[in-house]
Amino acid sequence: MKHKSPASYGTAISRLEEIILAIEEQNLEIDLLATYIKEANSLIKFCSGKLDAVNKEIESLLEEETTEKE
Amino acid sequence: MTENKISLVELNSLVRRSLESCLPDTYWVQAELSDVRTNATGHCYLEFVQKDERSSSMLAKARGIIWSNVFGLIKPYFEELTGQTFHSGLKVLVEVSVNFHELYGYSLTVHNIDPTYTLGDMVQQRQKIIKQLENEGVLTLNKELEMPILAQRIAVISSATAAGYDDFCNQLKNNKWEIPFYAELFPAIMQGDQVEKTILNALDAILERGDDFDVVVIIRGGGASSDLSGFDTYLLAASCAQYPLPIITGIGHERDDTVLDVVANTRVKTPTAAAEFLIDRMVAVYGQLKELKIRLNRSSVRVIRAEQQRFHSICAQIPAITRSVFLDERHRLERMRSRLKHGTQVLLTRQKHDLDKIALQVKSVSPFEILKKGYALVISEGKIVSSVDNVSLKDELVLRLGDGELVTTVKYKIKNHEA
Numbered sequence: 160m161k162h163k164s165p166a167s168y169g170t171a172i173s174r175l176e177e178i179i180l181a182i183e184e185q186n187l188e189i190d191l192l193a194t195y196i197k198e199a200n201s202l203i204k205f206c207s208g209k210l211d212a213v214n215k216e217i218e219s220l221l222e223e224e225t226t227e228k229e
Numbered sequence: 230m231t232e233n234k235i236s237l238v239e240l241n242s243l244v245r246r247s248l249e250s251c252l253p254d255t256y257w258v259q260a261e262l263s264d265v266r267t268n269a270t271g272h273c274y275l276e277f278v279q280k281d282e283r284s285s286s287m288l289a290k291a292r293g294i295i296w297s298n299v300f301g302l303i304k305p306y307f308e309e310l311t312g313q314t315f316h317s318g319l320k321v322l323v324e325v326s327v328n329f330h331e332l333y334g335y336s337l338t339v340h341n342i343d344p345t346y347t348l349g350d351m352v353q354q355r356q357k358i359i360k361q362l363e364n365e366g367v368l369t370l371n372k373e374l375e376m377p378i379l380a381q382r383i384a385v386i387s388s389a390t391a392a393g394y395d396d397f398c399n400q401l402k403n404n405k406w407e408i409p410f411y412a413e414l415f416p417a418i419m420q421g422d423q424v425e426k427t428i429l430n431a432l433d434a435i436l437e438r439g440d441d442f443d444v445v446v447i448i449r450g451g452g453a454s455s456d457l458s459g460f461d462t463y464l465l466a467a468s469c470a471q472y473p474l475p476i477i478t479g480i481g482h483e484r485d486d487t488v489l490d491v492v493a494n495t496r497v498k499t500p501t502a503a504a505e506f507l508i509d510r511m512v513a514v515y516g517q518l519k520e521l522k523i524r525l526n527r528s529s530v531r532v533i534r535a536e537q538q539r540f541h542s543i544c545a546q547i548p549a550i551t552r553s554v555f556l557d558e559r560h561r562l563e564r565m566r567s568r569l570k571h572g573t574q575v576l577l578t579r580q581k582h583d584l585d586k587i588a589l590q591v592k593s594v595s596p597f598e599i600l601k602k603g604y605a606l607v608i609s610e611g612k613i614v615s616s617v618d619n620v621s622l623k624d625e626l627v628l629r630l631g632d633g634e635l636v637t638t639v640k641y642k643i644k645n646h647e648a
Binding site for chain 1: 548551558559562573575579580
């Protein structure tokens with residue numbers, strides 16, 4: 160099942176938290192387990208990717224700032 | 230009765246000779262000067278009087294003469310010691326000899342004078358005036374006035390012809406800091422008996438100008454024969470004491486203060502000193518301003534520097550803070566990953582465990598296990614037989630074992646007896 164891209168890092172993290180809690184509290188039907196794991200994986204991928212992208216951008220901005228000063 | 234007639238001249242002569250023999254000595258006498266006149270010859274003709282203390286009515290009178298040789302000596306001596314000219318109104322202590330002339334009558338010839346008596350009297354008069362002003366509560370009023378910080382508009386009471394005024398103005402105009410002053414002259418007569426009237430008029434004229442001036446300066450050049458008695462009047466002192474502007478006196482003498490000096494706000498010795506006083510005040514004001522400017526400057530710089538530092542330290546923190554936020558977020562994500570993994574594992578293990586339990590239970594009640602142990606299901610005509618009563622001899626029975634079936638016939642049966 161393809162999930163559309165989460166709206167933001169924030170919403171992705173929230174959904175991830177939701178899924179994990181459901182599993183931990185054993186509130187999940189076994190049939191749906193595989194589906195949910197798939198979704199969780201895709202969310203993790205998305206968040207990780209977002210972090211990387213933003214990190215890169217920030218680092219270059221900060222670099223710019225310090226080189227400007229010099 | 231007309232036998233012993235004599236001429237007037239003879240009578241006067243008699244009087245003269247008696248006087249000369251009875252009063253041959255000199256006498257030190259206290260009297261007040263009245264009608265003092267000097268002529269070209271240098272002789273001084275005057276009148277001595279004595280007035281009643283309270284009523285001021287005349288009690289005694291005598292003409293006097295000081296010959297030019299004597300006058301030439303005692304006049305400068307007197308004036309130097311008292312700072313006053315020899316003039317009417319003064320109380321003096323003089324050494325006199327008594328004369329009587331047939332034609333000119335009774336007179337006193339002055340040989341010497343004690344100026345300290347006059348001085349003492351002057352001091353006494355002054356003290357009286359001061360005491361009176363004190364009792365009226367006005368003595369210190371002008372002194373208590375605060376001189377304005379900017380005392381640059383000056384009303385000058387002086388004689389237009391006196392050297393003092395010119396010097397004063399020049400000093401103010403040409404002061405080396407180029408501080409601007411504005412001085413205006415209100416002329417008055419600064420010696421003799423017109424002092425009180427003209428100065429009071431000048432003071433009135435100044436008041437009529439309203440707010441045009443910051444301070445009043447009363448100055449005159451010093452002179453050898455400085456006649457300061459005019460400045461020792463009650464009316465002048467009272468007016469000055471209660472005057473609404475501060476008064477500076479520089480009447481140019483080294484002696485004791487006149488009453489005017491006592492009531493004035495500030496007293497200096499000379500017109501030059503008065504100018505210096507005013508200039509110095511302004512210099513101090515300019516100095517204060519300069520200092521305030523420097524302090525303002527310094528404080529501003531300090532404040533700005535502090536703020537700059539604060540700003541820089543905040544900026545310096547941004548990279549570190551940003552990175553730590555990132556790290557935190559990464560860790561969070563990691564934790565979620567492991568929770569996911571762990572949680573899933575736990576869930577599945579649990580499920581498996583539950584499933585195993587059920588399987589075991591199922592297994593334990595399953596007949597197949599029992600059959601493996603050597604037990605058989607006995608079936609007759611399709612139904613399970615559980616009692617010997619339901620079977621007759623020669624019946625066909627199917628024995629179902631774990632791995633197949635046996636068909637048998639009943640040979641004989643035995644029933645269990647219950648104990």
